[in-house]
Amino acid sequence: MQAEITIRSGRSETGYWRDLWQYRELFVFLAWRDIIVRYKQTVAGSTWALLRPVLTIIVFTVIFGRMGKFPSDGVPYPILVLAGMLPWQFFSNAISSSTHSLVNNNSLISKIYFPRLIIPISTFGVAIIDYLITLGILAAMMAWYQVMPTWRLLCLPAFTLLAVAAALGPGLLISALMVEYRDFKHIVPFLVQLGTYVSPVGFSTSAVPEQWRMLYACNPVVGVIEGFRWCIYGGQAEDVDKPLSLSVEGSLISCGVVLILLVLGVWYFRRTEKTFADLI
Amino acid sequence: MESDTVIHVENLAKRYLIQHKNLSNKKGGGKMLSERMHSAAKSIWGRFFCGSGIETSRATSEEFWALKDVSFDVRRGEVLGIVGRNGAGKSTLLKLLSRITEPSRGEIRIKGRVASLLEVGTGFHPELTGRENVFLNGAILGMTREHIRAKFDEIVAFAEIEKFLDTPVKYYSSGMYVRLAFAVAAHLEPDILIVDEVLAVGDMAFQKKCLASMEETTKQGRTVLLVSHNMPTVLSLCTRAVLLSGGMVAAEGSPVSVLETYQNAYRDGSFAVDTSNSDCRLLRAWIGTDSSASQRSVPMSEAFDIQIEYEVLNANSRNFVPYVQLDTDSGQCVFHVNPENISRAGEGRWRAACTIPGWMLNVGGYQVTFLVVGFSANSYDVCLNEPSALSFTVVEDVPHPGRYAYAGHVPGAIWPCLEWKVNKQDSPPLSLPYDSL
Numbered sequence: 001m002q003a004e005i006t007i008r009s010g011r012s013e014t015g016y017w018r019d020l021w022q023y024r025e026l027f028v029f030l031a032w033r034d035i036i037v038r039y040k041q042t043v044a045g046s047t048w049a050l051l052r053p054v055l056t057i058i059v060f061t062v063i064f065g066r067m068g069k070f071p072s073d074g075v076p077y078p079i080l081v082l083a084g085m086l087p088w089q090f091f092s093n094a095i096s097s098s099t100h101s102l103v104n105n106n107s108l109i110s111k112i113y114f115p116r117l118i119i120p121i122s123t124f125g126v127a128i129i130d131y132l133i134t135l136g137i138l139a140a141m142m143a144w145y146q147v148m149p150t151w152r153l154l155c156l157p158a159f160t161l162l163a164v165a166a167a168l169g170p171g172l173l174i175s176a177l178m179v180e181y182r183d184f185k186h187i188v189p190f191l192v193q194l195g196t197y198v199s200p201v202g203f204s205t206s207a208v209p210e211q212w213r214m215l216y217a218c219n220p221v222v223g224v225i226e227g228f229r230w231c232i233y234g235g236q237a238e239d240v241d242k243p244l245s246l247s248v249e250g251s252l253i254s255c256g257v258v259l260i261l262l263v264l265g266v267w268y269f270r271r272t273e274k275t276f277a278d279l280i
Numbered sequence: 281m282e283s284d285t286v287i288h289v290e291n292l293a294k295r296y297l298i299q300h301k302n303l304s305n306k307k308g309g310g311k312m313l314s315e316r317m318h319s320a321a322k323s324i325w326g327r328f329f330c331g332s333g334i335e336t337s338r339a340t341s342e343e344f345w346a347l348k349d350v351s352f353d354v355r356r357g358e359v360l361g362i363v364g365r366n367g368a369g370k371s372t373l374l375k376l377l378s379r380i381t382e383p384s385r386g387e388i389r390i391k392g393r394v395a396s397l398l399e400v401g402t403g404f405h406p407e408l409t410g411r412e413n414v415f416l417n418g419a420i421l422g423m424t425r426e427h428i429r430a431k432f433d434e435i436v437a438f439a440e441i442e443k444f445l446d447t448p449v450k451y452y453s454s455g456m457y458v459r460l461a462f463a464v465a466a467h468l469e470p471d472i473l474i475v476d477e478v479l480a481v482g483d484m485a486f487q488k489k490c491l492a493s494m495e496e497t498t499k500q501g502r503t504v505l506l507v508s509h510n511m512p513t514v515l516s517l518c519t520r521a522v523l524l525s526g527g528m529v530a531a532e533g534s535p536v537s538v539l540e541t542y543q544n545a546y547r548d549g550s551f552a553v554d555t556s557n558s559d560c561r562l563l564r565a566w567i568g569t570d571s572s573a574s575q576r577s578v579p580m581s582e583a584f585d586i587q588i589e590y591e592v593l594n595a596n597s598r599n600f601v602p603y604v605q606l607d608t609d610s611g612q613c614v615f616h617v618n619p620e621n622i623s624r625a626g627e628g629r630w631r632a633a634c635t636i637p638g639w640m641l642n643v644g645g646y647q648v649t650f651l652v653v654g655f656s657a658n659s660y661d662v663c664l665n666e667p668s669a670l671s672f673t674v675v676e677d678v679p680h681p682g683r684y685a686y687a688g689h690v691p692g693a694i695w696p697c698l699e700w701k702v703n704k705q706d707s708p709p710l711s712l713p714y715d716s717l
Contacts, residue, residue, distance in 0.1 A: 003391075003392075004389060004390065004391045005389070005390050006387060006388070006389050006390075007376065007377075007379060007382070007383060007387065007388040007389075007390070008383065008386075008387045008388075009382060009383050009384055009385055009386070022422070023422065025419055025424060025425055026419045026420065029415065029416050029419035029420070030416075030419075032416075033405055033408065033412075033416055036408070036412070037405060037407045037408065040407040040408075040448070041407070107399075107402060107403070108402060108403050108420065109380075110380065111380065111398045111399045111402040112378070112380065112396065112398070112402050112403065112420060112421070113378050113379040113380050113396070114420065114422070274381070274382040275381075275382070277375065277380045277381040278296065278381050
């Protein structure tokens, strides 16, 4: 017998997560759409995927390395920047695209039913592709500077997941808020830009005065970036005696903030989801 | 729920809040945060100083019940037509049924997989090719990749776009676009198919193909819900119809009887008060001279009038021109006419009569559609559109002068008496070249 569904006011559908599973292929299709649409009608085509991160790295290395003169944890400065940029770029790309995703797909939302969570989550596809490309560039740079990774590199997938979680929480929250309050369209780019300067992208957290580090760790991206650095070049000969630039407590605070934001994001999204079609 | 009932709708209601600030209307997109904060602050202020904060927030929004208390059942294999004037709540009902939005009250129970086609080509991306869009659109409509792959050739053949498969759909003609979009949806094979007006676009041949495919769908025991303004479609395709009026079920039953109720409202002008604040509204429409008794059948030999009364509420320095469109019951347009030399027709009540001469229309059933178009210097707006507001039958009261001894059916939507010149070429030419041989 076919499944029977009941639609009633204010009743959270029990089949929601089952629906989400049934529509799992849609994640892939929407992500795939975003990826191929991005390079349609461009001359350079998918070369842009490579060019964009390379150009950004050059800018960062020049600005922070030449002008800022930040300490570099004993690794070549470009490696430090790139190891920080890898999660940061992912985070900012994922946030920018996921927060706008509901508003950009308003025709889908007002004309067809599927679990709405698919829309913001599928935008992570593009960010992940960029992430993988940057990872490739990083590998090449490490080979060039002869920085050998240690066993810690094996933890990278775990920190990648942490980065996804860090972006997902605020992404879901703001995308749902933007349906009703378009103000966030203007707030998000500002936040992302601000984040570039307050997150340890161009410098190491060790540049932050000791007494402020715990507060600094409340920035969810701090834990992610320092985690990436620890995986990629932590335990190099030069800094083997130095304490970690971010303590264990600091990492836990950062992870806690990530988790709280994620729960908050999913909760608010699920709560407002049913009104999207009426408000958008 | 009985065993063969697939959709059960009970006391369904949907409320919208209409914002009365000029900044945002119902579909105007998100509110400004500052507005919300402002009204929150106002309500706190009000609670402290006036004792109640509810009064102030009520001033900015008004309740609008798009649907109030709708109940009906649909059985397996039925084709249910949902008809009603603009703003009767048809689209809201479909949105609720397809789970796009949530009801404010009441309950819907659905058995089986639902696919809804509220718009042709939802989710088509203009930059993607036809091939890519088939996969994307199929996934959005809930098909699995294997299912799409298995049906791919059929979809392409149905849409007749083989040659343009790898062209971005932004270069497609609107006909190709519609064909491809419908083709994807037609191969969805859901248990329940919900369709809203999608056949209004596309050419006749393709419309026929779509209707045939929908008929095929119902033969396989599937259920179809169809919203249409096209009465001939409803009459020919639906097994049952529901008439919505002002958010309520006004009639339910066979398509013919529902259509009857629908058109009666036009004749006596008794339709529910129009809540849409349009620029022009229809007051009454009838056929013949007597507005209280609209003619249902008209003799072929005599001229008759199609009359409408309408009111222009907000002229905005436009010139309002009434239109009459006549379609046969099979959906073929006979003509679409308007009076010439109308100028500066502005606010007020208007009555328009269009005289159809005798010996003009052929025997059969006809549907009358009214439009009022507001023209400004270099643009126009369709301010009123009432499809199939009236219908009538033409009967051959006296034999058509062109009949002679023929008593059968004469083809054509019209059978006019035209001016002929038939002369007998009596005297053969005096000298033909070969005669002189």
